[in-house]
Amino acid sequence: MRRVALFLIILAVLAITACRSTPPSPSAPPQKQENTPPATAATQIHGRASYLERMALPAQSVLEVQMIADDANPPVPIVQTSFGDLHGPPFDFSLTYDPATIKPDAHYSLRAALRDAQGHLQFLTPQSVAVTPGSDHVVEFQLVRASVGQSP
Numbered sequence: 001m002r003r004v005a006l007f008l009i010i011l012a013v014l015a016i017t018a019c020r021s022t023p024p025s026p027s028a029p030p031q032k033q034e035n036t037p038p039a040t041a042a043t044q045i046h047g048r049a050s051y052l053e054r055m056a057l058p059a060q061s062v063l064e065v066q067m068i069a070d071d072a073n074p075p076v077p078i079v080q081t082s083f084g085d086l087h088g089p090p091f092d093f094s095l096t097y098d099p100a101t102i103k104p105d106a107h108y109s110l111r112a113a114l115r116d117a118q119g120h121l122q123f124l125t126p127q128s129v130a131v132t133p134g135s136d137h138v139v140e141f142q143l144v145r146a147s148v149g150q151s152p
Contacts, residue, residue, distance in 0.1 A: 044096050045131055047139040049112050050089040051123050060084065060117035063091050067131065070107040075128075078108070090140075102133045114143055121146040 045067060066080035079097040095110070102108075109128035116122055123143035131139050 043099050044094045045110070045133065045139060046094050046136070047092070047110065047141070049091045049093065049114075049125075049141055049143055051114070051143045051145070053145060057086060057088070058116040058122065061086050061122065062115050062117075063093065063112060064115065065093055065095055065110060065112045067095055067097055067133075068109050068111060068128065069103075070109050070128065071103075075109075078102075097133065099133070108133055110139060110141070112141070112143060113146075 047065070049063060049065070061084075063083045063086060064080065065083070067078045068075045069078055078101050079095060081093075081095055083091065083093050091114075108131050110125070110131050111128055112125045113121055114123040122145070124146050125141060126144045129139060129141045
């Protein structure tokens with residue numbers, strides 16, 4: 001019985017020790033700081049893209065998502081990001097943007113394209129999807145099969 005109690009105490013001490021964080025050593029090089037602001041709910045658009053076709057996703061496919069200022073003529077991309085290592089659909093994504101680029105009375109939308117490993121367009125948004133920067137609403141949309149020679 002004492003052995004079991006001693007074993008449980010040792011396990012508890014090991015578990016507590018493993019959970020404690022250790023401060024970085026003074027000789028460790030400082031971590032590189034990025035010039036981008038930390039991502040918060042107010043600087044990200046969260047979305048989910050899908051397609052209805054019953055087909056396997058080509059290996060090494062890439063989802064490209066961009067937020068566009070619709071009020072400009074022609075529409076101006078605010079930010080564009082590519083996502084690889086896709087599993088699905090649906091494809092969950094977060095698009096980080098600089099809030100300084102957002103005008104309060106402007107209209108914004110998302111466009112997306114799904115490309116295979118060679119860059120050939122497989123699926124795209126048939127039209128721009130309205131989005132409100134700063135909203136915590138998850139934007140959901142469906143991609144449609146691209147026809148030969150079609151571009152986003």
